Amino acid sequence: MRAVHYVNQFFAGLGGEDKAETPPTRLDGAMGPGGGLEAEGVEIVATLTCGDDYFAEHEQNALAALLGHLRELRPDVLVAGPAFGSGRYGYACGTLVAAAVAEGIPAVAAMHPENPGVDASGKAYVVPTAVNVAGMRDALPRLAKLALALGERRELGSAEEEGYLVRGFRRNYIAERTGAERAIELLLGKLAGETRTEVGGGLDRVDPPVPVADLSQALVALVTEAGCVPQGNPDRLQSVRAQGWFRYELNGEDTLASARYESVHGGFDVTLANEDPNRLVPLDAARALEREGRIGRLHEALYTTTGNGTPVVVATKFGREIAGELKEAGVGAVLLSGT
């Protein structure tokens, strides 16, 4: 198994702050803490190093140069740090291991859990360390253990079992007991004063916006996740796990006639809704309000997607894109109908 080790200029033995501008450099064999990793069985074929300031100030160039070395060296695993509590060093380690994993090279860094480099590490593993270099002796064996596992392509267990920081990815496993038995355990524990959970909650809570000051002056848009599309679904909007959203011009239409519109939503029985699509997107009522002058004007486009099994990240992206267009069009209020 061949490992490449990344350290900053200080741990590579090139010098302290005065050498923090050192550009990316490749050295043969193990340097500094690399010796400790080798003592644990990690064979280091090369050490990559870069000055902390250089990396911070020329991130793109530094990363490109370091990845170039990695592509040449083709190691089984990239090890970075330990960076302890050092923010710049940790950030460089995290950014590099994340980029390595994106290129298919298994990678692990080590640093203090509060180091900003943890957030930069993406899908790579991070072994927690003490806040300063006094934690070196404790950190190296744990870092080496994970490096060996990754280098040997062993399937890793949970964060708790393997000693890395939780990245947040949820992975399935077959537990020793059924969910029912685990629920009884959790409930009896909670009744006895010890509350535990297998999954934490926490949601994006969207605060209601302040009311529109004067609707009679506002340009109002209709947006929906009801899967409402022109008959025949010309753009093939998905009925589940939508891949995108669509904008359909209303061209002054007064109503979403069932002969012209339908819902392709796959999350509920659309039979009744398709008899009158206005009940999904109330174009008829909005036009009446427009005629009565209670809303300024209706935006002449309907924005639609299917909200059914859509991952939160994807839905957030749709929302941002649609909001961006609406803002550009001067829309001041949105009627968002959900199902």
Added chain:
Amino acid sequence: MAWELASFSSNLIGEARVEGAEVEIVPPGAPVRVTHVLDAVEPRVRPDGRPAFPMDGKAGEGRTNRLDGVVVLSCLDFAAEERPLHEQEAIVDLGGPGAVHTPFADETCVVISFYAPDGARNEQLEAHARKQTLSLAERLAQQTLEAEPEQVEAFELGEAEGLPRVAALIQLSDLGPLYYQYVYGSPAGQAGLPRVVDPAEVLDGAITCGEYHWAAMRNPTVFFQRNALVRSLYRDHGGRLDFAGVVLMRGYEQSAADKQRAAEAAAARARELGADGVIITTDAGGNSHTDVMLTCRACEQAGIRTTVILAEETDPESTRPILTDWVPEADSIVSTGNVEELVEAWTPERVLGGDTLLDGRPAEGAGPIPVRNYLGAANQMGQLALGARAE
């Protein structure tokens, strides 16, 4: 009064024939993929002549016979023009990597494939298939009436004073046609829920499945008949807890006010049972999770401690929030797995139910399939052992 469940050898399985459908008996361990699965039912019959899936409100009394290690899988390929708006693909892999996601891989599976005649509507087809499936499950167990059981279990709750009193709040879907769970033959929304039932009723055919939403989060009939939660609570009764009973409650209440009212009513039923704590189970996905969260909050506000069972729906590449809904009172949750994770590709030797998956892929060489398409894989009554954890 105790209810007795008598188990009989699978050798007593009766003749499997259903008019207008193909029936095949698949031996344990056969490398078969079953597609378009609606429901799974354990063959049962009652020696006293009453129906195994009664409509009369009287399950959980007397004795019921069961065939051990046999399950009926009903499959229906809905007509294409109505299909995409309704049932989602539901698969049972009896071999390969998907076999860990089903309890049926080492059982004898009686697979009924129903076909859609021209012009037949989904609701008619579903009702026909559901009735025929329950009826076949009953016929398959007929021979037990003349045989000796291998085992008889008695279900009765004696005194268990001084132990923490625990109730199960079991959610049943009612989101309209094709999304109904049935209580004594009535859709959950018309069954007077929330209501207290004897736990034995759950195990004895009072609840049947007509809910064909997300396969992994579905509660097929057999998961009530063999309900792991109710059985575990019976087992622990008098040991480390006092099993207070079962409250059935509806999922997919349709308005915010109805959801709140139903949540408070379920908590009130739990209070009437004298529960110190409740386990709240979930049926299907989406807004039924909101019903569960509101019920959790209502119970906690009534001084009843809660544990919730539910599945996660997280993009495997994301570390973003993973629950459809959540309240801060839900501080004790069992995760029955992330339904978005992929199960490795597998090439079965045979496919039953239908050769083409609903997304158009050939069932034989479909490639990786998400957990969400495996029947009951992330069952939110905690029937199986799947879980999810942070890595």
